Amino acid sequence: MTPAELSDAFSRTCVVVPAFNEGRSIEKVVLAIGEHMPGATIVVVNDGSKDDTEEQARAAGALVLSLAVNLGIGGAVQTGYKYALAQGFSFAVQIDGDGQHEPSETYHLIEQLLAGDADIVIGSRWLGRGNYVAPRNRRFGMKFLESLVSFRAGTRFTDTTSGFRALNRRAISLFAEHYPTDYPEVESILLARHFGLQVKEVPVMMKPREHGHSSIRGFKTLYFMVRITIALLLGVVGGENS
């Protein structure tokens, strides 16, 4: 990929950053995206934050889509895809607002899309790049989801909870229409496969989160696992709630 091709791709890319009470890290995230993806349009979806996420994101130069009430990560990310679809972007990249994802790594995702190898490219922590270590109590759950998704998809996936992904136009249209609500990362892989899209993983580096906590902890972890397992086994796709 030549630098000219890359910069052309960036100019046709919409970066979707879901953010809920990320006032402390959002500015840094937006600035880092601007630095590593020159020409890309940065859209921060403020999911009904109670802090100054919206002001911080705007000050950093992002376009902010503010949800009047909290919809959860699925609804927030989907808003970004709807925007990308309506504005005619060729690519969309999802980067979480908590600073875990490295914007410098999007290069590897976009590259695959340009090559036409996949409709969705997911950045995986576990394919050798970087030295991200999962919190001990998460490892079992991550392994479990990995084998469940790989089983259902018929291909091996290593990082099913990764929210670091790039989509081409075809995938943007699908997710603007159908996107899981509660814990979308895992389910959306199967959703995409169900609609005949190619999903691919590439190795990326990730940082441990800087501020705040994962949205999933305590009893929620159990709820998350049960909910996802049901969704994955019953293959809930389509419908008004998607």
Place this chain on the structure above:
Amino acid sequence: MKSDILSAAISLIFLTVTIRAIRKKQLTEILAILWLSVSIGTVVLSALLPFGAFTAISHFFGIAYPSDMFLVFGLAFVALFTFRLSVALTRLSARQKTLVQELALMRARAESERPK
């Protein structure tokens, strides 16, 4: 005998509450019809209570005790109804999600078009 009066009183109160709610338009049409039938049904049943109607009906269904029949049908009704409500709630939250998203997108468009 006291229990007959008690059940009649309760079912009449239930009917009054339902009618009030309907007149205040607190129920959508379909739910109004449902609750009106339920409350009229209970009034009729409690009026029939002194004549041993329950025992006859429960025997007809092969249930030994009239109170058990109440339990079975009551639980079935409640389960069915809450299930319907859950489906309706899911549909509503899906619609709400779409509306909130549309609102955010329109607000962004309005802001971008506003003369600076």
